[in-house]
Amino acid sequence: MPGLVIDREILIEAPVEVVWRTITEPDQMSQWFATRVDLVVEPAAHGYMQFGDQGGPVVVEVVDPPARFSFRWNHPRGEEPVAGNSMLVEFTLTPEGDERTRLRVVESGHELCAWPDAEKQRYADEHREGWAEYLDRLAGVLAER
């Protein structure tokens, strides 16, 4: 049974290597993500992110420069973040010409992460509408009734 899925993307006027550094270097991450980032970007590396007066551990999953970077976070304190107790954040970088990059981020709730890729793809195909759009549409129907 799948959990939460958020899927967003943006087009950036910069080469893929520059975008890669922006999302993976801790001093850059501390500007767009957390207020303080202690992290070595290597597969299976454990790190810590501080958000204001809150914070929590993160565990790196995939590091495939300059195309894919993913990490797990939001797992219960004292537990190892694995599929089943955490949120997975996956960045995909796709070059569009020499000086432009499409950056996609998918944050998924736990059950989905443990699925085989073919299952994930089937699920994604069935959810073209997107969660936000689905909920918006339901709310719209409700308002009109």
Added chain:
Amino acid sequence: MTAQADDELWSAIGDPSRRRVLDLVVSNGEVSASWLAGRVPFSRQAVSKHLVVLEQARLVSRRKQGREVLYRVEADRLDQATRAMAELAAQWDRRLGVIKRLAEAAHAENKKGNRRDA
């Protein structure tokens, strides 16, 4: 960080068949399980199971009318889910916006550097 606390809600709406059921409840006001079963490509038993999950997530509620059990959507709960979802999406949009700004500034800086080197 609120997303995790509401696991029940997200997994309730996560299943495509269940979304179909919820869709029908929302569009038609108050409906029974057998009415729903006549409009979906799965069994009456499957419909009942989906309704139990939706009820546990407090997305639908039921009442008895004569011999029938009628289901209807819990509008406040649906609204709460919509707002939570929109907030999470907006949070990522803000982060992506900052990444864009940082990367484009770094790129402009690199180009200036290259020109100086040339």
